[in-house]
Amino acid sequence: MTDTGHAANADAVGGGATARDGAVDRAAESDPEVLAGHTATSAEVVAELTGVTKEYPGGVTALGGVDLTVTAGELLAIVGPSGSGKSTLLHILGTLDRPTAGTVAIAGHTVGDLSDRQVSALRARHIGFVFQSFHLVPAATALDNVTEGLRYSGLARAERRRRGRAALERVGLADRVGHRPHALSGGQQQRVAIARAVAGRPKLLLADEPTGALDSASGKAVMELLHELNADGATIAVITHDRELAESLPRQVRILDGRVVEDTRRRVPGGAR
Numbered sequence: 727m728t729d730t731g732h733a734a735n736a737d738a739v740g741g742g743a744t745a746r747d748g749a750v751d752r753a754a755e756s757d758p759e760v761l762a763g764h765t766a767t768s769a770e771v772v773a774e775l776t777g778v779t780k781e782y783p784g785g786v787t788a789l790g791g792v793d794l795t796v797t798a799g800e801l802l803a804i805v806g807p808s809g810s811g812k813s814t815l816l817h818i819l820g821t822l823d824r825p826t827a828g829t830v831a832i833a834g835h836t837v838g839d840l841s842d843r844q845v846s847a848l849r850a851r852h853i854g855f856v857f858q859s860f861h862l863v864p865a866a867t868a869l870d871n872v873t874e875g876l877r878y879s880g881l882a883r884a885e886r887r888r889r890g891r892a893a894l895e896r897v898g899l900a901d902r903v904g905h906r907p908h909a910l911s912g913g914q915q916q917r918v919a920i921a922r923a924v925a926g927r928p929k930l931l932l933a934d935e936p937t938g939a940l941d942s943a944s945g946k947a948v949m950e951l952l953h954e955l956n957a958d959g960a961t962i963a964v965i966t967h968d969r970e971l972a973e974s975l976p977r978q979v980r981i982l983d984g985r986v987v988e989d990t991r992r993r994v995p996g997g998a999r
């Protein structure tokens with residue numbers, strides 16, 4: 727999928743409006759954060775997959791009955807060999823794709839109960855994406871790339887730009903807001919993509935091989951940034967082939983042939999909360 731980031735944005739057309747009415751809002755009545763009046767605890771479930779199966783035409787079972795719960799404040803690695811189902815899992819977690827069987831709940835909303843429009847609204851409100859190949863708009867400045875991600879947020883333009891600048895500052899690019907992607911290094915482009923993903927303060931940040939296209943120093947800087955964002959409270963799932971990187975994270979979910987074969991948590995100095 728080369729155009730996922732863009733599709734995610736395009737899908738969100740009208741999302742700001744649907745988020746305020748219809749089933750998403752009714753579902754919000756059972757949203758723990760809404761009920762608790764923003765006093766949600768660290769045990770708040772951000773995403774829950776139950777018995778998730780994904781079959782493709784031609785008999786490919788990309789996922790075969792995955793149960794996975796992600797709670798607020800987690801930083802987890804999704805690891806496994808090529809073709810094991812990691813990206814499929816991330817797409818389903820991110821509501822870009824629906825499972826063939828099983829249920830997906832995001833921030834208390836059962837995705838299967840929602841229309842495509844409502845799912846787009848849910849995604850725009852709660853989920854940020856980062857991809858290996860950045861998916862920035864080449865003709866747009868760093869700031870415009872970031873504010874594009876807020877277009878369906880319902881925020882006024884001035885507020886979107888204020889948040890965009892703050893997000894770029896957060897990723898260390900305050901002095902690059904007017905640069906277009908071609909004038910940025912790969913690591914800087916990925917930091918713009920991360921700024922775009924977090925500018926809307928999503929409940930869940932999903933990253934598919936975010937360091938895969940970067941040299942090791944830039945990759946390390948991107949991972950440090952993800953650690954910092956997590957320390958600030960972001961809930962993050964990262965797909966990675968990098969064993970060392972995976973082992974530096976507080977939780978590792980190992981996928982093999984579409985199944986979770988290992989799910990381990992450990993204490994990481996300065997990491998897990």
Ligand SMILES: Nc1ncnc2c1ncn2[C@@H]1O[C@H](COP(=O)(O)OP(=O)(O)OP(=O)(O)O)[C@@H](O)[C@H]1O
Nearest residue numbers: 782783786787788807808809810811812813814815
């Ligand atoms: N649109 C599709 N149609 C048919 N089969 C697909 C489709 N997308 C993925 N698959 C298959 O599903 C399986 C899981 O693919 P997925 O992309 O999730 O693997 P992955 O673990 O992310 O691999 P990689 O590490 O190479 O990115 C693979 O066998 C793949 O060929």
Ligand SMILES: [Mg+2]
Nearest residue numbers: 812813814934
């Ligand atoms: Mg993949």
